[in-house]
Structure formats: structure tokens, C-alpha cells
Amino acid sequence: MRDPIDAETIAATIRHALHLGAGRPSPGELAEAAETLTGHIALLITEAREAAHGSRPVCVEAADCAGRFHGIERQMKQGLGDGALSAHVQVHLLARDCQWLLAHHTARVGW
Incomplete structure (x- = not known):
């Protein structure tokens, strides 16, 4: 069965955003x-939440997962803000959240 999450495309998006x-x-x-x-994060976080409740958890402690997921979802809703600096910071934070989720995804299912 083919993985519905395209890790290569997501990784390229992360690299581009950080660049x-x-x-x-x-x-x-x-x-x-x-x-x-945000689209990639929405896909990855849904999958990560399901895995967190399954036999191969994303985080060691369930509370760690819940807190991290909540923080990522809150960040997704922030918007870019009013200036160039806030937009840069937001894109960077989204890229790092996406990177974290992708790392956990690939650790579970492989690249």
C-alpha cells in the first residue's frame, strides 16, 4: 500500500520555506x-494523532503529544501578522512544526 503522505514533497516545501x-x-x-x-501540517497532524492512539505512539508520553499537537494547531491559526518580520517568523515556525511532524511520520513508516 502506498503512503498517502508524500514525504519528499513535504520535505522540499520545508526546505523552501526555511530558505x-x-x-x-x-x-x-x-x-x-x-x-x-499549513496544508501539509493538517495532513501530518491528523495521521500523528491517530498514531498517538495506536500501537506505535509518536511521543513517549501521551501528555507530551497532546501538548505538542495543541501548540502546532494554535500556531497554524496565527496568521502572518502585520509586518515582514512577523510573516518570516510565522513561516519559520510552521516549517519547524511541519519538520517535526514529518520526522515522526518517516520514523513510523519509513521514507
Whole structure:
């Protein structure tokens, strides 16, 4: 059975988003990166929540998982803010959350 989560595409999105911090991307580029990352996170977090309740947990402690998931979901709802700096920070945080979820996904199912 093929994994419905495309780890390579998600990893490329994360790399691109983190690379945006090295330059001066337009607000549109940041918004697009945030939207794409949010979509990937939504897919990964759903799968991670299911795994957390299954036989192969994502986190050692269930409370750790619940807290981390809550923080990621809260971050997804933040928006880009009013300025370039807040948009850069938000995209970076989304990329790191996505990276964490992808790392746990690939640890469970392989690359």
C-alpha cells in the first residue's frame, strides 16, 4: 500500500520555506509558503494523532503529544501578522512544526 503522505514533497516545501528566511521574499511568497505548510501540517497532524492512539505512539508520553499537537494547531491559526518580520517568523515556525511532524511520520513508516 502506498503512503498517502508524500514525504519528499513535504520535505522540499520545508526546505523552501526555511530558505525564504535567507532572502527578502515578497509577502505573496510568504503567504504561499504558509498556506502550503499549513496544508501539509493538517495532513501530518491528523495521521500523528491517530498514531498517538495506536500501537506505535509518536511521543513517549501521551501528555507530551497532546501538548505538542495543541501548540502546532494554535500556531497554524496565527496568521502572518502585520509586518515582514512577523510573516518570516510565522513561516519559520510552521516549517519547524511541519519538520517535526514529518520526522515522526518517516520514523513510523519509513521514507
